[in-house]
Amino acid sequence: xxxxxxxxxxxxxxxxxxxxxxxxxxxxxxxxxxxxxxxxxxxxxxxxxxxxxxxxxxxxxxxxxxxxxxxxxxxxxxxxxxxxxxxxxxxxxxxxxxxxxxxxxxxxxxxxxxxxxxxxxxxxxxxxxxxxxxxxxxxxxxxxxxxxxxxxxxxxxxx
Amino acid sequence: xxxxxxxxxxxxxxxxxxxxxxxxxxxxxxxxxxxxxxxxxxxxxxxxxxxxxxxxxxxxxxxxxxxxxxxxxxxxxxxxxxxxxxxxxxxxxxxxxxxxxxxxxxxxxxxxxxxxxxxxxxxxxxxxxxxxxxxxxxxxxxxxxxxxxxxxxxxxxxxxxxxxxxxxxxxxxxxxxxxxxxxxxxxxxxxxxxxxxxxxxxxxxxxxxxxxxxxxxxxxxxxxxxxxxxxxxxxxxxxxxxxxxxxxxxxxxxxxxxxxxxxxxxxxxxxxxxxxxxxxxxxxxxxxxxxxxxxxxxxxxxxxxxxxxxxxxxxxxxxxxxxxxxxxxxxx
Numbered sequence: 001x002x003x004x005x006x007x008x009x010x011x012x013x014x015x016x017x018x019x020x021x022x023x024x025x026x027x028x029x030x031x032x033x034x035x036x037x038x039x040x041x042x043x044x045x046x047x048x049x050x051x052x053x054x055x056x057x058x059x060x061x062x063x064x065x066x067x068x069x070x071x072x073x074x075x076x077x078x079x080x081x082x083x084x085x086x087x088x089x090x091x092x093x094x095x096x097x098x099x100x101x102x103x104x105x106x107x108x109x110x111x112x113x114x115x116x117x118x119x120x121x122x123x124x125x126x127x128x129x130x131x132x133x134x135x136x137x138x139x140x141x142x143x144x145x146x147x148x149x150x151x152x153x154x155x156x157x158x159x
Numbered sequence: 160x161x162x163x164x165x166x167x168x169x170x171x172x173x174x175x176x177x178x179x180x181x182x183x184x185x186x187x188x189x190x191x192x193x194x195x196x197x198x199x200x201x202x203x204x205x206x207x208x209x210x211x212x213x214x215x216x217x218x219x220x221x222x223x224x225x226x227x228x229x230x231x232x233x234x235x236x237x238x239x240x241x242x243x244x245x246x247x248x249x250x251x252x253x254x255x256x257x258x259x260x261x262x263x264x265x266x267x268x269x270x271x272x273x274x275x276x277x278x279x280x281x282x283x284x285x286x287x288x289x290x291x292x293x294x295x296x297x298x299x300x301x302x303x304x305x306x307x308x309x310x311x312x313x314x315x316x317x318x319x320x321x322x323x324x325x326x327x328x329x330x331x332x333x334x335x336x337x338x339x340x341x342x343x344x345x346x347x348x349x350x351x352x353x354x355x356x357x358x359x360x361x362x363x364x365x366x367x368x369x370x371x372x373x374x375x376x377x378x379x380x381x382x383x384x385x386x387x388x389x390x391x392x393x394x395x396x397x398x399x400x401x402x403x404x405x406x407x408x409x410x411x412x413x414x415x416x417x418x419x420x421x422x423x424x425x426x427x428x429x430x431x432x433x434x435x436x437x438x439x440x441x442x443x444x445x446x447x448x449x450x451x452x453x454x455x456x457x458x459x460x461x462x463x464x465x466x467x468x469x470x471x472x473x474x475x476x477x478x479x480x481x482x483x484x485x486x487x488x489x490x491x
Contacts, residue, residue, distance in 0.1 A: 014221075021218075021225035023297030030302060053186035057194065065214050067300040068308075068335070068342060071207055072197030079194060083187040122202065124303035125349070125370055131302075 009050050012039050013059060020066055030130060033138035036063055037078060037111055041104060044085040045092050045152060056082030070122065077114040081107050097146055104142050108135035208335070215337040222340075226296060290441040291315055293323075296340060305348035305368065307331075309438060312339045320400060321442045328406035328430030329353065329394060330438055341440075345432055346407065347373045355407050356395040360385055363395050366408060366426060373432055375408050377424040382415040384422065392426060399443055406430070 016035040024032050036059050043051035060078030064071050085092070085107055092103060112135055120126060146152055181189075201207045291311055299306030311317050313336050321333045323343045332351060335342040344351050349370030355377075356363045362385065366375040380386065390410040396403030408426035415422045 018221055018225045020300075021222050021297075023226055023229055024300070025298040029298060029300070053183055053190055057190040060194070061197075065211065065218065068306065069301045069304075070198055071201040071211070072194040075197065076191055076194035079187060079190040083183055086183040118198070119303050123349075127371055 006050055009043050009047065009055075012043070013055075015039075017062060017066070020063070031133045031137050033134050033141045034063075034108065034111065035141075037081065037108065038104075038138055038142060040078065040082060041085050041107055042150075042152060044082055045089060045100075048086060048089050053079055053082045053086060069119075073115060073118045073122075076118065077111045080114050081111040084110055097143075097152075100152060101139050101143060101146075105135060105139045108138045211335075212337050216339065219337075219339050222296070290439050291317065293341075293438050293440050295436050295438060299342070304350075305331075305345040305370065305373075305432075306334075307343045307345065307438075308340050309343055309440070310340055311440060312337050312341050314338055317341050317440060318442070321440050322394075322401045322405075324405055324439050324441060325430050325435045325437070328408075328428065329401060330428075330430045330432060330435075332400065333440065343438070346375060346428055346430075347432055353401065353407060354395045354398045355392040357386060358391040358393050362386065363397070364392075366392065369425075373428065374411070375426040375428060377410075377426065378421060380422055380424060381420060382422040386410060386413060386422075386424065388413060391429075402441060402443060 013036065016039040019035040040051065040056050040059055044056070056078040057075050060075035061071065063074035063078070067074065088103070092100060095103065109132065112132055116126070116131065142152070197207075293309035293311040296308045296310045299308065307330075309323070317333060317336050319333050319336050319341075323330045323332060329346060331343045331345040331348070332353075333341050334344040345368070346353050346366070347368040347370070349368050352365050352367045353375075354363065355366050364377045364380050366377050369376055377386075388410050392407045392410065394401040394403060394405045394407055406429040408428045410424060410426050412425040413422055
């Protein structure tokens with residue numbers, strides 16, 4: 001297994017940020033997966049010694065900056081998600097691909113739900129189930145990455 | 160209780176040789192508290208807007224990198240646009256220019272005549288607006304808001320509060336300015352209100368964005384007021400933000416509900432709210448009028464405020480007094 005170090009973690013986060021900054025519009029914007037959160041979840045599972053709840057919080061803060069919303073919304077959503085990812089990290093590593101995919105889906109939903117609650121409290125309107133589309137595209141992307149040979153298990157699994 | 164949960168976690172899944180600093184739960188509590196503090200600070204106080212400006216300026220290089228592919232695509236399509244299309248477009252533009260120049264000549268005479276009349280009436284001269292051309296960098300990423308980001312900022316003398324228009328009508332207003340970009344809140348955003356008047360009879364009203372679909376509402380007009388579907392709404396100019404007479408929206412639906420004294424009026428914006436790449440950022444000239452008049456005008460800038468409730472009271476109390484001072488401006 002190649003040694004994952006701080007550099008790879010931060011470079012991948014930077015790449016995710018650039019993907020987030022791409023000028024998406026229309027349907028693509030609505031269906032765009034949360035690249036930053038996916039990368040965070042990946043590193044939380046893969047290298048919990050390098051990436052923890054604090055990293056997720058920082059990434060969330062940058063996501064807040066990028067979306068132009070009130071500071072702290074994405075930060076809180078990412079923090080909560082990261083907590084659930086870290087708590088079950090040992091189990092996640094041992095899951096098979098399908099189980100893991102399901103759990104990642106739940107994590108993405110947790111993040112979106114937290115965000116929704118915060119936005120609604122700030123006076124935003126809910127516009128229906130299509131709001132949760134990014135979670136779906138998120139796990140599709142995750143699955144694609146696994147198919148392309150990304151090892152989403154930790155050290156415990158060889159494949 | 161928090162401590163109890165903490166200990167349980169430690170016992171169950173933290174063997175002594177995996178020491179990782181504070182437990183995840185402790186981190187969760189700490190960072191959540193920090194986030195909530197940030198939310199409270201940012202939504203209630205103004206401290207963070209300055210910090211945000213600097214951070215966005217730092218992100219600018221990354222934004223340029225991320226924009227590069229689409230920029231390249233536009234450049235390439237521009238480069239390879241066919242001869243015939245260019246010729247056609249050229250012809251069209253020439254015709255348009257001719258039509259406009261005729262209109263412009265009339266406008267010049269009218270402006271002269273208007274100035275003479277203003278001289279006779281001893282009223283203030285209407286001043287010309289200044290404008291900056293901007294290009295849309297990207298659509299706002301927050302799906303709950305209607306915003307676009309344009310590539311002009313404090314470096315190009317843009318200030319918050321300026322109006323943004325395109326060839327067909329008003330699009331929105333600058334709400335945040337960064338060094339190299341600025342954020343435009345569209346008129347369809349829920350938090351934006353725009354003072355309008357009906358072109359046909361000069362009736363003043365305030366239109367609010369719906370937020371969800373691309374429409375505007377006029378919530379506070381009585382049910383018996385003279386308004387029809389198809390009426391054109393133009394900016395009234397009494398807010399001191401939007402220049403007078405710009406097209407804003409067309410009335411599409413009027414429903415009178417028995418349980419309320421107000422009609423529900425829905426309008427669709429005239430401007431290409433979500434499909435143009437170039438926009439014009441215009442600012443009203445600073446007028447040298449007597450301060451009492453200025454103060455009243457200030458009251459009627461609901462476009463700059465963010466709360467609907469505040470506007471409701473503002474409009475009722477302040478819209479009336481300003482009708483008189485601005486009367487000479489209207490071309491009645």
